Amino acid sequence: MKNLSRLLFAMLLVLGYSNVNAQDQNNPWQISIGVNAVDFYPTGDGALSKGGFASESFGEEFANATDHWNVLPSLSTISVSKYLSDGFSFGITGSLNKIDKYGDISVNPDVANEVSDLSYYGVDGTIKYNFLEGTTIDPFLGLGGGYTWVDEIGAGTVNGTLGFNVWFNENIGLTVQTAYKHAFEDYLDTHFQHTAGISIKFGGTDTDGDGIYDKDDACPDVAGLEAFNGCPDTDGDGIEDSKDDCPNEAGLAELNGCPDSDGDGIADNKDNCPTVAGLKALNGCPDADGDGVTDADDKCPNEAGPSANKGCPWADKDGDGVLDKDDKCPEVKGTVANNGCPEVTQAVQATLNAYAKTILFDTGKATIKAQSAAVLSDIIGILKEYPTAKFTVEGHTDSVGSDQLNQRLSDSRANSVKEYLVENGIDAFRLSALGYGEARPIDSNKTRAGRANNRRVEINLAK
Incomplete structure (x- = not known):
């Protein structure tokens, strides 16, 4: 023992x-x-x-x-x-x-x-x-x-x-x-x-379990590869994460590990057009006509033009995004939807009718009184701002008198206003005239004030 x-x-x-x-x-x-x-x-x-x-x-x-x-x-x-x-x-x-x-x-x-x-x-x-x-x-x-x-x-x-x-x-x-x-x-x-x-x-310690002992592991708390002294390469592109600008996307060594989807030599994360090959000077975006304006911003991508004209050889004087060659209102800023012409808004429509209601006629006649010249001038100014818009001049009366008389009077007054506008510079094809007689009152015909409101002219945008 x-x-x-x-x-x-x-x-x-x-x-x-x-x-x-x-x-x-x-x-x-x-x-x-x-x-x-x-x-x-x-x-x-x-x-x-x-x-x-x-x-x-x-x-x-x-x-x-x-x-x-x-x-x-x-x-x-x-x-x-x-x-x-x-x-x-x-x-x-x-x-x-x-x-x-x-x-x-x-x-x-x-x-x-x-x-x-x-x-x-x-x-x-x-x-x-x-x-x-x-x-x-x-x-x-x-x-x-x-x-x-x-x-x-x-x-x-x-x-x-x-x-x-x-x-x-x-x-x-x-x-x-x-x-x-x-x-x-x-x-x-x-x-x-x-x-x-x-x-x-x-007895060797391998905290992250990657088979590389902590003593030799440059990244001991994160599993990695022996080739990188224990540091990870998350996207598997052969570039360790610490040196990879895009560690979660496999990329190219020459781009510090970032991908280049369109192959233009510009990393996707710096390429404004990553799916289309382009130029470095334009941050990876293409310029088909070589005028220095990227195709995405070039209104004429296949025809060279100055950047001031958005890449087109034609100007856009009014700056509304519609080139002068296609702009039906090249001198007036409009909308693309309206071919470069301005669109009549509800506010403009309301202003037109506010003016039109103040046009005065001789009693029982279609003759325009002289004092209505100023308001008609304002109406003409508005219509000229919308040179492609078409309008209907509508006449209305109160209920005094017969229906037939009132219909005839409303037709006459509407045509009288139309003729005045045409004589003062508005193209006739833009205007039409129509009388409604007493059929469309906007107030009561039982009072003097109401009847006065019902006697009116309206100028409405043609639909």
């Missing part, structure tokens, strides 16, 4: 040490499990000729495993090491064995070299230096010390180690090493301990 306790104590030391420091390097921890062989012969400490059991010279019969090596046919070694920096690491190893070959049989019968199943326990700490860190074959040297028990008698040792790792992949490999263990006490003999086992590296 005492031997078992020592072994457990050694294992606890190893496992306890594995939790001492934070894991801040790529796979900083290495655990190795394997077998060990103990050899007391090739140390050169006790020549056979002098009654000893060891070799006469250091290293003699170093590889004579059959005659000198003590091997326990089971897992007999465990070690844990922590990477420090610059190829250096520190580890602790626990081992056990059974000794039944204690060097060679001595010629001195007083020396008891024949042994049977002596127990062997060891706990050792070693600082190692790896020469070719990160390579498949990884040789190392080590220096350290420990404590070894043989047949329950222990002593301290100073150890020198030489070995190598062969890594099958990033985490798993084979470790082979030889340690020279020099004892400080006479009752423990200096010896060699050879070890071979499987090693596993672990």
